[in-house]
Amino acid sequence: xxxxxxxxxxxxxxxxxxxxxxxxxxxxxxxxxERVLRSLHRGMVLGRRFNRQATAxxxxxxxAVYPSSVGQEACEVxxxxxxxxxxxxxxxxxDTVAVVTRGVPAAETxxxxxxxxxxxxxxxxxxxxxxxxxxxxNGPHAVGLAHAARLRGDSLAxxxxxxxxxxxxxxxxxxFNFAAVFNAPVVFFIQNNQWAISVxxxxxxxxxxxxxxxxxxxxxxxxxxxxxxxxxxxxxSEALARARAGHGPSIxxxxxxxxxxxxxxxxxxxxxxxxxxxxxxxxxxxxxxxxLLGVDESAYAExxxxxxxxxRAEMNKDAHVDPDELFEHVYAEPTPxxxxxRAALRAELAADRGEA
Amino acid sequence: MAQINxxxxxxxxxxxxxxxxxxxxxxxxxxxxxxxxxxxxDGLTAQFGEDRCFDSPLAESGIVGTAVGMxxxxxxxxxxxxxxxxxxxxxxxxxxxxxKMRNRTRGKVALPMVIRxxxxxxxxxxxxxxxxSEAYYTHTPGLTVxxxxxxxxxxxxxxxxxxxxxxxxxxxxxxxxxxxxxxxLPARTDPMNRAVVRRTGQDVTLISYGSTVQTCMETADxxxxxxxxxxxxxxxxxxxxxxxxxxxxxxxxxxxVVVHESSVFSGYGAEVVATVTEKCFHWLEAPVLRVxxxxxxxxxxxxxxxxxxxxxRILDTIARLQWEDQ
Numbered sequence: 298x299x300x301x302x303x304x305x306x307x308x309x310x311x312x313x314x315x316x317x318x319x320x321x322x323x324x325x326x327x328x329x330x331e332r333v334l335r336s337l338h339r340g341m342v343l344g345r346r347f348n349r350q351a352t353a354x355x356x357x358x359x360x361a362v363y364p365s366s367v368g369q370e371a372c373e374v375x376x377x378x379x380x381x382x383x384x385x386x387x388x389x390x391x392d393t394v395a396v397v398t399r400g401v402p403a404a405e406t407x408x409x410x411x412x413x414x415x416x417x418x419x420x421x422x423x424x425x426x427x428x429x430x431x432x433x434x435n436g437p438h439a440v441g442l443a444h445a446a447r448l449r450g451d452s453l454a455x456x457x458x459x460x461x462x463x464x465x466x467x468x469x470x471x472x473f474n475f476a477a478v479f480n481a482p483v484v485f486f487i488q489n490n491q492w493a494i495s496v497x498x499x500x501x502x503x504x505x506x507x508x509x510x511x512x513x514x515x516x517x518x519x520x521x522x523x524x525x526x527x528x529x530x531x532x533x534s535e536a537l538a539r540a541r542a543g544h545g546p547s548i549x550x551x552x553x554x555x556x557x558x559x560x561x562x563x564x565x566x567x568x569x570x571x572x573x574x575x576x577x578x579x580x581x582x583x584x585x586x587x588x589l590l591g592v593d594e595s596a597y598a599e600x601x602x603x604x605x606x607x608x609r610a611e612m613n614k615d616a617h618v619d620p621d622e623l624f625e626h627v628y629a630e631p632t633p634x635x636x637x638x639r640a641a642l643r644a645e646l647a648a649d650r651g652e653a
Numbered sequence: 654m655a656q657i658n659x660x661x662x663x664x665x666x667x668x669x670x671x672x673x674x675x676x677x678x679x680x681x682x683x684x685x686x687x688x689x690x691x692x693x694x695d696g697l698t699a700q701f702g703e704d705r706c707f708d709s710p711l712a713e714s715g716i717v718g719t720a721v722g723m724x725x726x727x728x729x730x731x732x733x734x735x736x737x738x739x740x741x742x743x744x745x746x747x748x749x750x751x752x753k754m755r756n757r758t759r760g761k762v763a764l765p766m767v768i769r770x771x772x773x774x775x776x777x778x779x780x781x782x783x784x785x786s787e788a789y790y791t792h793t794p795g796l797t798v799x800x801x802x803x804x805x806x807x808x809x810x811x812x813x814x815x816x817x818x819x820x821x822x823x824x825x826x827x828x829x830x831x832x833x834x835x836x837x838l839p840a841r842t843d844p845m846n847r848a849v850v851r852r853t854g855q856d857v858t859l860i861s862y863g864s865t866v867q868t869c870m871e872t873a874d875x876x877x878x879x880x881x882x883x884x885x886x887x888x889x890x891x892x893x894x895x896x897x898x899x900x901x902x903x904x905x906x907x908x909x910v911v912v913h914e915s916s917v918f919s920g921y922g923a924e925v926v927a928t929v930t931e932k933c934f935h936w937l938e939a940p941v942l943r944v945x946x947x948x949x950x951x952x953x954x955x956x957x958x959x960x961x962x963x964x965x966r967i968l969d970t971i972a973r974l975q976w977e978d979q
Contacts, residue, residue, distance in 0.1 A: 441722020471715030
């Protein structure tokens with residue numbers, strides 16, 4: 298077998314997206330074992346319910362905003378389940394399903410979007426970085442953490458999510474390049490849902506595929522059917538294993554489609570024809586797995602009902618916020634000026650309450 | 654005692670920090686075998702190996718962003734931005750992530766990292782090599798911003814910055830890199846968050862930092878001939894600002910001038926003037942004035958002498974502090 302370094306053409310993605318399960322739910326390649334397939338199916342069903350529930354919570358005023366990943370669950374779940382316990386995940390704001398799949402409690406995951414704090418979970422507990430809003434800026438963070446682990450001799454890999462729009466940002470380029478030069482154990486998972494709010498992929502990049510960008514940095518790029526959870530899981534697993542083994546970073550592009558609006562406050566009718574989404578609804582990742590496994594969503598209905606009821610109960614409580622906390626985590630110790638400002642706010646609030 | 658300059662003191666600080674703490678790593682552009690364009694990282698790769706001091710690709714946002722990830726993993730990265738204006742590509746990483754990570758994560762993720770930025774003019778540099786960018790950083794909550802005005806402080810403040818649990822923007826006055834002093838290192842000076850009185854005086858307080866501390870000391874000597882007894886304060890820490898030391902001095906002298914290289918409009922001096930006015934109003938004999946750069950892009954070499962504060966201009970400003978009212 299030729300090494301990738303010796304044969305740069307091996308860094309190029311194939312002519313067609315890698316697919317293991319086709320739109321009809323038929324196996325067209327070597328599948329992961331049955332246990333993995335069931336985990337992928339379950340994760341996607343729970344993820345879809347989570348997406349629907351979170352969008353509903355915006356309508357009830359319990360979430361400020363929600364960027365849905367409906368239709369993208371094969372990417373969210375397939376890539377995340379490829380992680381080992383020791384690995385790290387660097388998500389974006391649209392990757393709440395990935396974060397929940399990683400094991401972060403649903404309500405903690407939604408803190409950012411609820412607005413009671415910026416990030417609601419302990420990144421070290423689950424090895425999940427905070428949801429990242431500025432596009433592609435999580436790329437260099439992932440590279441740095443991976444490089445630090447490598448310098449310490451720790452065996453782990455880092456999976457970082459980006460969207461198609463994010464690949465236009467400078468930090469995506471810098472992260473790809475640093476990772477390759479440092480041989481950092483990173484897998485860049487580009488979730489290409491073909492829309493950056495209202496701007497379609499064609500206005501974002503002229504690359505044959507986003508996975509083709511990889512060869513320019515000297516790393517392999519894989520183009521995967523992003524609605525095929527088995528393919529996403531398998532390709533990301535191999536890329537993570539390659540990274541852990543010291544063979545460097547990869548780009549994996551999952552080709553999918555943003556079926557829902559950018560967020561609940563976006564109106565897709567202003568920029569795309571409703572019929573555009575139809576083929577993608579037909580290639581829905583969950584329907585595909587229903588057919589493959591011969592069971593439908595109802596197999597996980599009870600578990601999903603229970604989880605959503607718990608989430609609703611949690612989100613229907615009024616979030617506890619403490620004005621004092623504004624000043625607590627700016628520095629390790631509040632500065633004299635912050636202490637003065639905290640006292641001023643306390644006094645203002647006491648006056649509002651009619652206290653002396 | 655040995656004669657050493659500021660660049661050597663900074664180099665020694667990095668060397669001692671790396672010796673004391675294996676988590677300290679140094680990286681950036683040309684900081685490896687070359688030793689940095691100002692020689693501050695000279696010899697570190699040879700002494701500590703390429704895992705501890707290494708060259709990175711030429712991309713400042715990538716450097717700072719990579720340092721964020723390394724700090725998340727428990728390291729203490731010290732990165733170099735080669736020149737003030739070359740740090741601007743990293744501005745998003747600094748303001749959106751470096752400054753906010755502790756806050757965003759409710760204190761769960763600290764980023765003990767140092768971003769070294771050679772800043773200011775006075776070395777005859779070409780365009781983009783003379784900016785005073787400190788106010789961009791001091792305006793960002795979550796950042797600690799310090800700058801040494803003396804060679805002794807260069808060592809001590811950098812050691813303290815590396816030991817800080819918070820991210821520190823460490824601004825190095827590049828025109829003072831070759832200022833020599835008699836020093837026996839290692840030696841620590843005052844705590845990082847304190848301003849110091851460099852010279853005591855009764856009539857007027859000059860408040861400065863970085864390269865212009867020395868300019869103010871020279872001004873104080875010249876002022877004696879005019880009959881003014883000048884006190885000089887070296888702020889050292891721009892964020893946080895040591896208001897107590899500043900205000901104690903101004904309450905004593907009743908007059909103050911803030912001196913810095915950067916343009917005065919929305920410059921750091923505006924914050925000092927506002928603070929002094931608010932806290933020392935009844936002690937003031939005259940408005941607090943500023944001496945800084947004109948509000949123009951940093952000029953080319955042949956014109957920079959007009960942009961930089963110099964003793965004559967500071968003396969002229971002191972003369973405007975309404976002495977005739979006494």
